[in-house]
Amino acid sequence: MVVESARDDAPAGVDAQQLRRTLFGLSGVDQVGAHARAAALATRSIKKDAKVWALRRAVQMIDLTTLEGADTPGKVRALCAKAQRPDPADPTVPPVAAVCVYPDLVETAVTALRGSPVAVASVATAFPSGRASPATRLADVGDAVAAGAGEIDMVIDRGAFLVGRFNRVYDEITAVKAACGPARLKVILETGELSTLDNVRRASWLALSAGADFIKTSTGKVSPAATPAVALVMLEAVRDFADRTGQQRGVKLAGGIRAAKEAVRYLVMVKEVAGEDWLTPDLFRLGASSLLNDLLMQLTKECTGVYSGPDYFTLD
């Protein structure tokens, strides 16, 4: 079975037929039902202590991200400063989980974050489209790891997935995993391009079987990005994978999450679908940038009772 062989360094070239049978043997996802469940979870009312806990935990789960063509070392250094101490006015606010940048800026980030608990994550494999030769994609990973990235966010070849060449996607993930060495691997499914929830479930299972430490929704460059229904299906996948193998893997939601309220709703979903175990930055991340300031604003409001204006929070 694919799942079991995944961690035994199975020889490259997974049995294509067996992989297909495994993925098509997964229980289907009823779209209407999945949306209804996601909507029902969104009605949870999180108040007072529970809200403060969730806001602080969400800060700790953020991969603070800048992925622009216009990124510069200066911009990355500013982001790293923010990552370590998000709210200059409140030292009790914890640092975020990681800073996420393009490979050529990993070195800058590593230098800026030396001695801090904040990890450096890098997108790689010809992010965001993934449309480059396998050799180029792997070289991209090698660069980022060599520069000191502790986490690699790769993109899968959605084209290969959509035409049913699952073994190609699988082999590529295992190759990237090998190239990562000790770095943790997040596999971006780009669910906005996979389109159906059945595909999301299959791609999640494929990536987990191939050795992904995290499955991640999106690059942030395609709309829709993270949606409640997609998050639900991915959390169910890691839960079921843990049931089947005993291994707990993570989920990262990225793209379009800007409001603290959304982040809290996703934490509710993590708690009630995957379980309390997943309420840690080791197993759940939010890829975001503007979300952080809204979390800080809500935290300040919970402590002081009043909303302060955006000028009281730093723009980086």
Next chain:
Amino acid sequence: MTTWEYAPAPESRDTAGLRSSYGMFIDGAFTGGAATFKSVNPADEEVLAEVAEAGPADVDRAVTAARTAYDRFWSKLPGRERAKYIFRIARLIQERARELAVLESLDNGKPIKESRDVDIPLAAAHFFYYAGWADKLEYAGLGPGPRPLGVAGQVIPWNFPLLMASWKLAPALATGNTCILKPAETTPLTALVLADICRQADLPPGVVNVLPGAGATGQALVEHPGIDKVAFTGSTAVGKEILRKIAGTPKSVTLELGGKAANIIFDDAPIDQAVEGIVNGIFFNQGHVCCAGSRLLLQESIADEVISSLKRRLKTLRLGDPLDKNTDIGAINSAEQLARIVELTDAGDAAGATRWSPECALPDRGYWFAPTVFTDVSQSHRIAREEIFGPVLSVLTFRTPAEAVDKANNTPYGLSAGIWTDKGSRILWMAQRMRAGVVWANTFNRFDPTSPFGGYQESGFGREGGRHGLAAYCAH
């Protein structure tokens, strides 16, 4: 805090506008009665209010008022004019939605998220829907010139107090009947607010009358010679009694009675959504639902997987204060109903079925029952045959679609059924063979005013909702 506990998020009780006493509503006015009874909050056993109890003399007065309103005004009013009143009632329900939701949760014990998101919006939707029919009855396929029946006596249960009142009143008013509604003795309050809404909507006196009371009041109403139609929702035993009483009279009757629905899960079903459907099927409204999916039929090849997923899911259900916005399971409506649930579940133990409940602390006061799943259940067990009307699921298994059909239909009831499979052709094959008034495919307990609802056999006859719901209140 190592684990994340949700802080209490209670809806304010003051919103309910609770008063210490409520009168009955006859001929457009609230009046006291010779006797009163107490309505109790099932979550803490506190008395909510004293309510006037309608006796035979009050029933007489209400019938006279309804007859007068019918003869002089309501039956002569053009449909489009009736519609204006009904639309007005629908809008007022929406305007007073929060008040009604909180009051419903106080009086019934159901979680506020259900009264807020299901009961009250659906009640308003029913009035909106039937208001639209009032001037189109000629085109409803009921034959030329459908005529109202006259005065309708309507007796409703305690599980969806306002929603059941709406299911009864909206089609009756749209077709030109006048109504006397008898809410259940444990949940009279929202029906009385609905009476106030009728007054607020300037509905002419006597068109709607509300008579709170217990079984005796219902009996006096049903047996009164001055009514033309009996509509009853409640237990099969009382339904049979009503039929005996009105046999030989010219009264029309529709009955919506009990159920023991099968929720059938095939091995190709979307499992996570099916588990949600099972939960929604039997734990929605504490299982106080006549069409509840109380018998789970699992294909043997996936039985263990589904049961373990279901148990994991049930551990996340939150039982407690009905007014807390995060409560999933509220209180059992009455001590009497709790005793019935306890009796039947004890019978399940005695018959050798295996009982399981998630760890769940029950409040000290009030009437509570933890969500319960029985496995190793046989068709012959009482818990597989009798309606428990509580948060209790009986799990049975099957091997083939034909066996699923046989087991699902092997019940004196026939109100609803659920089918879970990814295969469209199997849904149709199964649905044709289900002896049930409502068949849900890949969902459960979904209601809409446009969709008819009703049963087979001991689940009663007649349909409520949709175009079919008009037929129950028209001479044809």
